[in-house]
Amino acid sequence: MSEEIVIRVEGLSKKYILGQNQGQGTLRHIIQDVATAPLRALRRKTKGDTNNDAQKKAETPGEFWALRDVSFEVRKGEVVGIIGRNGAGKSTLLKVLSRITEPTAGRIGIKGRIASLLEVGTGFHPELTGRENIFLNGAILGMTRKEIRRKFDEIVAFSEVEKFLDTPVKRYSSGMYVRLAFAVAAHLEPEILVVDEVLAVGDLEFQKKCLAKMQDVATGGRTVLFVSHNLATVASLCSSAMHFHRGQCKLAGGTEEVIHAYLTELTQQPTETTSADRRPGSGEYRFRHIRPKKPIFYPQEPKVFEFEIDRLGGPVVSMYFMIEIRDLRGVIVTQCDSRLNGVWKQDFQHTRGEVVVDALWFQPGTYTVDAFIFVNGIIEKYEQACSFEVSTILPYPHSVPEECYARGSALSRFEWNFSETTETSKNDESETAAPGALNHGA
């Protein structure tokens, strides 16, 4: 990894205006704007930009700062993971880096060609065949026709859709579609690659393939910025990481460190109702918090989470609750929907409670919890509400290396029982001495 800085971000900020009226208002304003633009430019040159900057940084109601004064540097060859909760500004950062949207303030210096993968299959047209779409998608991503022709066979081989190349893509299964789309994108060769969680597509086999390809790209000397919720992938692919929280880069540094800080943030939830407003859901009721009773549990012990819920809006009758517990890969280990127990709640002002998850032996590791409140629609969706650890002290009588249990999604209580075992007698031993001898002998 060289000292050369390929991305330099200085004071980057991005503001969105909430609600329907993203513009400055009516047609009259636009015409006015365009007509007076030269006058304003002149005025600005004589007075200096200061007024504009200060005005830009003040937040007024109806505005939302997706990124706030972000500064960092990325060196050539680094693979940087960007993690954070939903709404932290990660995708916005990628959009600004990809020049899809302009920053409100600050600037970014880039050295080298940037290509971004924010979605697979951008521009795919359902009526065109797979072959035609490869050229279309490749051109949209920035490859020249020569480049595409050169890599055509590789792309087709990676996607495994040779037989269907000349059928319209609208006939493809969703798996084939996504494989083809990713195959094209995977063969981009930019100096800087910016990727937004696109690896979360396809079946498990394909995900492994994508990961391997990303591994190639990462070790091939390219600079990669990689946004993901899958902390295990971030940990394995990235040499460094950045943790974003509410539009700011809270921590940047080695991957382990940053992941740890992120998880710590999740367990120590400050009670903030402002963040609740930004969560999805109609919001009549919101979790004030939901926390594990202990930071670390044994695999077999009941996992208890205590929570408080406040009513913020109109009354709702008959709501039900759910939590989903995910491992570091983002896989949902268990889903606990209160309807399964026949538990429904009627309208309340405030409530405390506990959800107890029992009779599942968790693998050692770190887990996160998403909490939900439903009626017919979603009232509250609190993703990554908290996290907890499961200790490596196993509930089995003998201690063994990790390879003996780590491949499952969960642990279980199991027994091996044998019945009707016939012992071998002394006579049989000579005949079964050397299996190879049976072939050579007469």
Next chain:
Amino acid sequence: MPVEDVTPPHELKLKSNSAPPAGEVSGRDAKTALDPAAYDLWIEAGHTEKHYWLDLWRFRELLFILAWRDLAVRYKQTVAGVAWALLQPLASMLIMVLIFGKVAGFSGLPANSHAPYAIVVFAAMLPWNFFSAAMSRAGESIVGNANMISKIYFPRVIIPASSVIVSVVDFLISLGILAGLMAWYDFWPTSRVWALPVFTAMAGLASMGFGLFITALTVRYRDLRFVVPFIVQFGMWISPVAYPIEVVREKLGEAWFALYALNPLVGIIEGFRWAIVGGDTRLSWLNLLLSLVVSSAVFAGGVQFFRKTERRFADII
């Protein structure tokens, strides 16, 4: 009232650097890192000019690929395929000949008498169809490709430009039909025909210009999608497509005619008729000049407006 911040802009930028960045900037690095020439590209609010035109060159292939996409998709799963591209202009022309030629009696006019009326009509329909199709298509192009706008970077002007190219292809097909008509009537044009590319370019400029305005506005004001077909209809009546320009000149008188001629299509259609039909159809150089000026102005204005509003597309669309 915004607070007056006294520090000048460049210092403001350095101050925000004191927030811990991803890597410590060493002394030597600090110097090269801050040197603007060390970077190929600076992304900043309001400063996208230089790279835009370079990028346009880099993405030039995309322009043709998008046009190819629209053309390829049109005739997929149809039986007649490309034949439809021929039938539509032929049908319109037949109707025009019937109604304006026979019923309204325009075919009897002296200006039109030496050429088959079908060709006279076609000569005016060619540029009009090109212009109106290019303008309409360009006008809905950005909103129609919204998914690309929000996920991928390329100079957005490529999208309306590719729509115009699709219309150029249709125009060339219609030219083919015209050639067929001429063979049928055994009516061949004079060397004036070589002026056609000039008039076509003017029509292209005008349609692209209007198209850029419309598509940029439609992103924010979706109402325009409903208004544009109406404008196109209206446009057809105020351009000399169905009726010869001489009739207008007689009826309106000089003053009103000058206003009428502000429509860039007036000069263009007149030019097309002059080039194709030949004979002693006069060509008013004044009208032509006016057309050229208006077309160029609309194009320049359209590009300006588009560039200005383009940066908010991904946020609004």
